[in-house]
Amino acid sequence: MKTKLSLLALVSILGGPLSGAETNAPTNDWKPCPSNQAGKQYPQYNSEGRVKFRIVASEARSVGCTFRDSSEFSKGEDGAWYGYTRPLDEGFHYYAIKIDGAEVPDPNSRYFYGSSRWGSAVEIPARDRDFYALKNVPHGQLREVYYFSKSSDKTRHIYVYTPPDYDKDASQRYPVLYLQHGGGEDETGWGRQGHTGWIMDNLLAEGKSKPFIIVMENGGVSGPRPTNATPAGAGPGARGAFNFSAFEKVITEDLIPYIDANFRTLSDQPHRAMAGLSMGGMQTRSIAPAHLDKFSHIGVFSGGSIAVTNITDMAKFKEQVKLVFISYGSRELGTNRVGGRGFGGDPKENTAALKTAGVNAVFYESPDTAHEWLSWRRSLREFAPLLFKD
C-alpha cells in the first residue's frame, strides 16, 4: 500500500506517462475490435491500445465505462456518447458500460463469463495474435458434455476439446489435460476467451504439440467453508472459496472416471496432466501433488508456484512428476498481487530451485502482460508442446 502511494505521488510530481497521455488526443487510427458483435463498428482500438466506445443513450446524464482512467464520455455530432480508455495491454479485458448509475453490458460487444457475470469484454489484437487465430487448418472439436457427478449430486456441464483426427481412427487413444479457469470464471472461459481450440489446432498443424484431449470443468464447486476465513482481497475466487476439497472430489472421483469411460483416453498417470490459471492454478498445485498416482504434468499460470520446501518426498516427486510449468505475465512479477512476489515466494526463484533440485521445471514470462487472458493463451502455447513427450 505504501509502495503504491509513493508511486502515485511520483507520477503526479513528474507528470508520468499516464497523466501525460490523458491530455493528448489519441492517435486516430481506430479499427473495430474483433470482439464486437457481427456488423458492429464499435468498440474500436487504436495503435496505442486505447479502446473507444460509442453508446446511444439520448436522454442520459452521464455515460462511462468501468476501465479506470478513461476519458470522460461526451456526445458526438450524431447524438451518441463517445469515450476512450487509457492505453491498455494487448489482449482481452472484461468491462461494463455505465449509464446514469447502471452498470450494463455494452450492446455492441460479444459476451463472456468473467468477473462472476456474463458481460462485455474487448479484444485488442496482440502483435503475436497469429498463434490464436482461426486458420484453414484441420480443426478439433469443442464438445459440450453433460455428466452426472455423484459427489456433487448433480448433472454437470463441461467442455471437451478433441484433436482434429480424433474421429478418424477409432483405435487411437489420447492423453488428457484437465484445464481450469480462474476465479469468477467458469468452464466456458478456456474455450471462448482462451481460444484453446484454435491454439491447439495451430500448434498441431505446425507439428509443435502431441495431440491430446482437453477437459474443462467448472472449478467453482462450493465446498465447506474453511474454519479460518480467507483474508479479504486475497485475489480472484476469494470470499472463502479457497477450500478446494469439493472440486477435488469432483475431478478425482467423478470427472476422471467419466472421461476415461467415455473418451478414448490413455488413462494411466504418465498421460494425465492438470493445469489452470489464477484460482485454477492454485487448484492445480493443491490437487495434482496430492494425487501423484493420477497426474504427471502440472501447469500453474499466474497462480503461484511450487516451493521445494513444500515437497515432502522429493524422490517420489521427481519420479512421478514429468513437468512443473509455472508462468506469469511480466507485469505481475515483483508485485504484491496474486502470484507476485508476495504470494508463496518469488515464482521464478521457486521454479529455479525446483530445477536445481532435479525436477523438470520450466518458468515462462509473458511479455508486457498482467493478470489477463493474453498471459494465459501464451502460457498454453508454451505449455502444450512440453506435454506427454514420450
Add this chain to the structure above:
Amino acid sequence: MKTKLSLLALVSILGGPLSGAETNAPTNDWKPCPSNQAGKQYPQYNSEGRVKFRIVASEARSVGCTFRDSSEFSKGEDGAWYGYTRPLDEGFHYYAIKIDGAEVPDPNSRYFYGSSRWGSAVEIPARDRDFYALKNVPHGQLREVYYFSKSSDKTRHIYVYTPPDYDKDASQRYPVLYLQHGGGEDETGWGRQGHTGWIMDNLLAEGKSKPFIIVMENGGVSGPRPTNATPAGAGPGARGAFNFSAFEKVITEDLIPYIDANFRTLSDQPHRAMAGLSMGGMQTRSIAPAHLDKFSHIGVFSGGSIAVTNITDMAKFKEQVKLVFISYGSRELGTNRVGGRGFGGDPKENTAALKTAGVNAVFYESPDTAHEWLSWRRSLREFAPLLFKD
C-alpha cells in the same frame, strides 16, 4: 390493418382483457426465471406469465423494457427500478432494457443470439417444460465444429449434435437432420434457446425417437440480391435476404460432403432430413424439394407450407419424400403474419391436401403459442419421432 384497428377499438370500448389486466395488481407469486444468470433473483415470472424486472440505475430518469404494454418502471424502496410485463405466452422471449434512451442487455439475464443481436431473453417455464428439461439420462454431445466451405470461401462455424451412444460403437452409422434457425438468429439458436440436445436426449431415453445426428449451420449466407427487392416487412430475415441460393450451395456442395466425410453418417437420401423454423422453414421448403436426390424428410416450423399446386411431379415427390411435417403456433394461424393464412395459403389446408394427394403429410399446432421458441421446441419434439422410421 383495418382488422387490427377495429379490434383495438372494440377492446377499448368493452374494457377488454388487456386494459383490464393493466389496472389490477399482478399476482404476487414471483419466482426467478430459469434464464437468469447464476445467482440472480431477477427477472422473475408469476403465474399469470408476467415478467418482473429489477434494474439498478440510481441516476436514471426513466427505465423500461422492450415488451409492449409493460407497466411503467418505478423506483422501489431499495432505490432500484421495478416494472413488469403484460401476461406473456409461456416459453422464451427476446427483450432489452431501456435506460434513458439506451437499449441494452439486462445485466441479470443470460444472452442469446436473436433479433440480429446477442442480448437478453427471458424464459417462462411452460406447463409441458419437462420435455426440454435437463435430466439424469444419457446425454448426447453438442459439438462446435469448424470446416472450410469452398463456395463461400471461408471457414464456417457449425454445431453438430451427436446422440448419446455415438462414441460407444464405432461401427454404427446414423441418419442426419439438417436443422435451421430463423431470421435474425444463427447457428447457436437450436442448441441454446432451442434446447435441441435435451429434447433429443429425453426422447431417446423414452425410446420415442431413432438416434440421429443433427447439424446446425448459419443460414444467413449473403447471396446476390434478388432483382425484385423483397417487400419491406415481409417477416424475419427480410431486407433482400430471401434469396437462398448462396446458402443452398453451402449446404449441398460443402456442408453435406463435410458431414458425411467426418461423421459416421448413413449418407443416402432415405437417411437425410432437412427442417427449419421461420426463415429456416422457408429455406427448407425451397432447398429440399429442389434436391430430392438428397433429402427424404422435410420439416417446416412456422415457415409456410407446401401446396399441392407447387409440386410439378407428384409421382416423383411421393416416391422420394417420406415425410412432410408442417407446424405452427396456434396464435399464428388465421393471421396475416409470417406463416399465417396470407403466407402461401392456409398451412393446415395445404397439408391436408398433400395428404389427400397421397403424401405422408403431418400438421402440428402448438397450443397457445405464437411465432416463438416454445412452438419450435414442441415442433422438434413432434417431428423427431416421425423421422427415419425404417
